[in-house]
Amino acid sequence: MASEFELIARHFTPAAPGPDAGVPLGVGDDCALLAPRPGLQLAVSVDTSVAGVHFPADAPADAIGHRALAVSLSDLAAMGAESRWCLMSVTLEDDNDSWMAGFASGFHALCQASGTALVGGDMTRGQLAIGVTVMGEVAPGQAMTRSGARAGDVLAVTGALGGGAGGLALWQRGERDLTHPLLGRYLKPTPRLAAGLALRDLATAAIDISDGLLADLEHVLTASGVGARLEPEALPLARGLRESLGEKAAWRAALCGGDDYELLLSLPGEALGEAQRRLTLEGLALTPIGTVCSGSGVSGVDLDGARGWQHFGGGEP
Amino acid sequence: MASEFELIARHFTPAAPGPDAGVPLGVGDDCALLAPRPGLQLAVSVDTSVAGVHFPADAPADAIGHRALAVSLSDLAAMGAESRWCLMSVTLEDDNDSWMAGFASGFHALCQASGTALVGGDMTRGQLAIGVTVMGEVAPGQAMTRSGARAGDVLAVTGALGGGAGGLALWQRGERDLTHPLLGRYLKPTPRLAAGLALRDLATAAIDISDGLLADLEHVLTASGVGARLEPEALPLARGLRESLGEKAAWRAALCGGDDYELLLSLPGEALGEAQRRLTLEGLALTPIGTVCSGSGVSGVDLDGARGWQHFGGGEP
Numbered sequence: 001m002a003s004e005f006e007l008i009a010r011h012f013t014p015a016a017p018g019p020d021a022g023v024p025l026g027v028g029d030d031c032a033l034l035a036p037r038p039g040l041q042l043a044v045s046v047d048t049s050v051a052g053v054h055f056p057a058d059a060p061a062d063a064i065g066h067r068a069l070a071v072s073l074s075d076l077a078a079m080g081a082e083s084r085w086c087l088m089s090v091t092l093e094d095d096n097d098s099w100m101a102g103f104a105s106g107f108h109a110l111c112q113a114s115g116t117a118l119v120g121g122d123m124t125r126g127q128l129a130i131g132v133t134v135m136g137e138v139a140p141g142q143a144m145t146r147s148g149a150r151a152g153d154v155l156a157v158t159g160a161l162g163g164g165a166g167g168l169a170l171w172q173r174g175e176r177d178l179t180h181p182l183l184g185r186y187l188k189p190t191p192r193l194a195a196g197l198a199l200r201d202l203a204t205a206a207i208d209i210s211d212g213l214l215a216d217l218e219h220v221l222t223a224s225g226v227g228a229r230l231e232p233e234a235l236p237l238a239r240g241l242r243e244s245l246g247e248k249a250a251w252r253a254a255l256c257g258g259d260d261y262e263l264l265l266s267l268p269g270e271a272l273g274e275a276q277r278r279l280t281l282e283g284l285a286l287t288p289i290g291t292v293c294s295g296s297g298v299s300g301v302d303l304d305g306a307r308g309w310q311h312f313g314g315g316e317p
Numbered sequence: 318m319a320s321e322f323e324l325i326a327r328h329f330t331p332a333a334p335g336p337d338a339g340v341p342l343g344v345g346d347d348c349a350l351l352a353p354r355p356g357l358q359l360a361v362s363v364d365t366s367v368a369g370v371h372f373p374a375d376a377p378a379d380a381i382g383h384r385a386l387a388v389s390l391s392d393l394a395a396m397g398a399e400s401r402w403c404l405m406s407v408t409l410e411d412d413n414d415s416w417m418a419g420f421a422s423g424f425h426a427l428c429q430a431s432g433t434a435l436v437g438g439d440m441t442r443g444q445l446a447i448g449v450t451v452m453g454e455v456a457p458g459q460a461m462t463r464s465g466a467r468a469g470d471v472l473a474v475t476g477a478l479g480g481g482a483g484g485l486a487l488w489q490r491g492e493r494d495l496t497h498p499l500l501g502r503y504l505k506p507t508p509r510l511a512a513g514l515a516l517r518d519l520a521t522a523a524i525d526i527s528d529g530l531l532a533d534l535e536h537v538l539t540a541s542g543v544g545a546r547l548e549p550e551a552l553p554l555a556r557g558l559r560e561s562l563g564e565k566a567a568w569r570a571a572l573c574g575g576d577d578y579e580l581l582l583s584l585p586g587e588a589l590g591e592a593q594r595r596l597t598l599e600g601l602a603l604t605p606i607g608t609v610c611s612g613s614g615v616s617g618v619d620l621d622g623a624r625g626w627q628h629f630g631g632g633e634p
Contacts, residue, residue, distance in 0.1 A: 024358060028540070029462050030395040030525060031360040033455070036353045041341060043348040044436065046450055048406040050443040078347040089365040089406075089448045119361065126367040127444040131406045133363055138350070145346050208347060223345070 010097075011104040012088070017117045022084060032119035034085055040137040043081035047072045051128035055187075056171055060178065061102030062109075063187035068130035069110045071210065073191035074261040078208040080144045080200025081136030083114045083193055088121035089131040106188075114193055144196065144206035149224035149266035153204055153292040156272065158195045158263045158284055160185075161213060163238030165257025166245055181239050189261040195286075196263060198278040203265040212256040216264055217298060224266075227295035236287040255301065266292050327414075328421040329405070334434045339401060349436035351402055357454040360398035364389045368445035372504075373488055377495065378419030379426075380504040385447035386427045388527065390508035391578045395525040397461045397517025398453030400431045400510055405438035406448040423505075431510055461513065461523035466541035466583035470521055470609040473589065475512045475580045475601055477502075478530060480555030482574025483562055498556050506578040512603075513580060515595040520582040529573040533581055534615060541583075544612035553604040572618065583609050 017023040025033035036042055049068045051057035059067075069086065076083050088107065092100075111118055116134065149155075167186020175183060196206065205224055207216045213235075221228055232251065238260075241250040265286075267275055272288060279286045290300065334340040342350035353359055366385045368374035376384075386403065393400050405424065409417075428435055433451065484503020492500060513523065522541055524533045530552075538545055549568065555577075558567040582603075584592055589605060596603045607617065 024457070025460070025462065029464075030392040030523075031362040031398065031453070031460075033396075033460055034359040034361060035457075036359055038355055042351040042353055042359070044351060044402070044404060044450075044452070045348040046404040046406050046437060046439060046448070048408060048439055048441045048448065050408060050441050053442050075347040079350075081348065085361070087361060087363040087450055089363050091365060091367060091446060120363060122363060122365055124365045124367050124446075125370050126446060129408060129441075129443060129446065131363070131365065131448040133361075133404055133450040135359075135361070136348070140341070140352075143342070143348075143350055145342065147346075206347075 011100045012118065012121060021117045023117050023119055026117070026119055034119065037137060039139065041140050041143065043076055043079045043136045043138050043143060044133065045072055045075035046131060046133040047075065048129055048131040057128060059187055061099045062106030064130070065103040065106030066110050066188045068132050069107055070189050070191045070261065072132040072134040073114055073116065073193060074189070074208040074210065076134050076136040077192045077196035078144065078206050078263055079136070079138060080142060080196040080206070081138040082197060083116045083134060083136045085119045085135045086111065086116050087133040088118060089124070090121070091124045091126045091129045093126070093128060114191065142200055144200050144203050144265070146205055146207050146220045146223035149205040149220055149226050149292045151226055151292055151294040152269070153266040154269045154272050154288050155217070155228060155290040155292060156265050156267065156275070156286050156288045157209070157213070157236065158192050158279065158286055160236045160238040160285070161209070161260055161262060162241045162250055162254035162257050164189065164259025164261070165253035166238055166241045166250070168259065170244060182241065182244060185238055186259060189259065191261060192263045192284070194282045195279055195284055198282060199265060199267070199275050202271040202275045203267045205266045207264050209260040209262045209264055210258060212258045213264065214255050214298065220264065220266065221296060221298070227293050227297050227299070228290055229293055230290040230298055230300040232301045234287065234289045236285060328417045329435065329438060338434045340434050340436055343434070343436055351436065354454060356456070358457050358460065360393055360396045360453040360455050360460060361450065362389055362392035363448060363450040364392065365446055365448040374445060376504055378416045379423030381447070382420040382423030383427050383505050385449050386424055387506050387508045387578065389449040389451040390431055390433065390510060391525040391527065393451050393453040394509040394513035395461065395523050395580055396453070396455060397459060397513040397523070398455040399514060400433045400451060400453045402436050402452040403428065403433050404436060404450040406441070407438070408441045408443045408446045410443070410445060431508065459517055461517050461520050461582070463522055463524050463537045463540035466522040466537055466543050466609045468543055468609055468611040469586070470583040471586045471589050471605050472534070472545060472607040472609060473582050473584065473592070473603050473605045474526070474530070474553065475509050475596065475603055477553045477555040477602070478526070478577055478579060479558045479567055479571035479574050481506065481576025481578070482570035483555055483558045483567070485576065487561060499558065499561055502555055503576060506576065508578060509580045511599045512596055512601055515599060516582060516584070516592050519588040519592050520584045522583045524581050526577040526579045526581055527575060529575045530581065531572050531615065537581065537583065538613065538615070544610050544614050544616070545607055546610055547607035547615055547617040549618045551604065551606045553602060
């Protein structure tokens with residue numbers, strides 16, 4: 001069997017970062033050394049993806065690599081931070097070389113697409129799981145948080161909803177055509193980094209939709225001390241969702257399904273047009289789905305006992 | 318059952334960091350926001366500890382919390398970086414509240430002792446494992462790396478060796494008296510942060526001993542392009558090691574045992590006295606154990622096929 005060091009060296013020694021990457025010392029020592037840009041704050045987050053909980057263990061290896069990084073980058077997107085660096089921990093049952101090559105290719109491709117330098121990590125033995133720490137930069141006062149939504153703001157979402165839950169449902173039914181748009185949405189979500197950067201001076205609050213629209217909206221409302229009225233008929237459903245799941249389940253997936261990794265934002269109504277123009281330049285829709293109001297909780301939607309995804313006792317999407 | 322959010326809130330919402338902690342936004346949003354100090358580099362590392370691989374699943378919960386953070390902080394110590402912030406990922410089979418309370422108390426106590434602010438993390442379901450990302454600061458050019466050892470340098474280690482492997486052997490034999498010094502060394506190692514800070518302007522290279530002295534020495538020699546001659550009789554054996562394991566196994570634990578988390582440093586011979594004086598102020602020994610020479614590999618010790626700990630195919634200590 002290959003040793004831990006050989007496996008890491010073979011698949012996870014990236015090309016030396018360029019001079020703009022801010023990496024005076026990369027992979028291979030006890031720590032990496034990074035050079036944050038003067039005057040900026042560091043935005044940091046970690047997400048762990050566990051096989052059988054967050055993704056199917058038999059998903060394509062490159063999708064698992066992409067997805068593990070994407071869910072962490074999505075947190076940087078929600079803050080409006082620019083992605084700079086990441087660290088990766090892989091726990092593996094055994095060292096399947098071709099699996100590792102696929103995993104690494106998916107991970108590296110998204111690193112490159114998002115301008116993120118892989119600067120370290122570790123590899124351990126156990127149930128398949130991947131933890132990814134991301135570090136980005138944002139000027140003081142520019143980050144979007146969950147706590148700034150104000151009564152009267154418009155609520156809007158990027159892209160389309162329900163694709164994550166819809167893709168998972170298809171996968172569980174045995175669908176393996178990876179060109180199916182819903183499977184793509186589920187297995188290889190696109191972190192909305194460009195949207196976060198484009199909207200951070202317009203939005204009053206933001207969150208990424210990982211636990212489901214309703215659950216993540218509640219996080220924003222609680223942090224901001226406000227309520228919201230949703231217009232469910234306005235929800236942008238992912239392409240193919242109605243056809244694949246039927247009307248009711250599609251609507252439920254959009255409201256409560258996890259794993260969409262779109263951004264939910266609040267912003268003043270007069271900024272909506274400008275925000276939509278900016279995202280059009282990114283090829284991305286921004287759809288108003290309700291309004292922020294004083295009070296608490298969500299009205300306008302029959303919750304029907306549905307809640308977003310939580311580990312340990314939460315309902316499934 | 319408690320939800321993920323409740324569990325995190327109950328045990329891992331630390332006291333609001335003080336104004337000196339450099340945490341403009343702490344736990345509770347998509348990302349934490351940190352304020353790195355101007356002109357310093359960021360030293361970052363991640364380590365994952367898996368139950369049954371890196372620690373016994375039935376170890377005391379507070380020791381598991383302490384240890385998971387300690388092994389990551391040890392990497393900052395080896396660079397001579399000042400610890401500032403950490404992120405923690407816990408994967409748990411179920412949510413045992415009293416276990417979590419113990420785990421959190423061990424983790425928080427070491428955060429406090431090391432001046433490290435916990436700024437985020439996540440909790441997932443699966444085989445017990447803990448991933449900890451640490452972030453520290455160091456002035457450009459001040460970090461110790463593995464690559465600076467020069468022929469003629471003295472090799473020295475902090476503290477004592479073999480305690481990690483000795484403690485593990487005792488645990489496996491059923492010893493549960495946590496006041497036994499070897500069990501303490503194994504279950505609650507002390508990251509040598511103060512030693513790293515004290516010696517970073519004297520040492521030419523450094524590494525923390527996690528894989529075993531010989532294996533970690535080889536990392537330094539390879540990175541520096543040099544060889545070494547060890548004086549095995551000079552190795553400072555952990556207290557109680559000979560009595561517990563016998564002469565031969567004690568020596569082997571000191572040479573090849575993992576989990577000591579002492580620092581191995583190279584430094585010019587004329588700096589040794591000053592380095593020892595500085596560590597005496599920390600109550601810590603610094604023992605010369607050999608010299609760096611030109612060439613490659615290690616002489617002076619009968620390796621007897623022994624190598625340090627590696628996952629995936631490496632020999633056990």
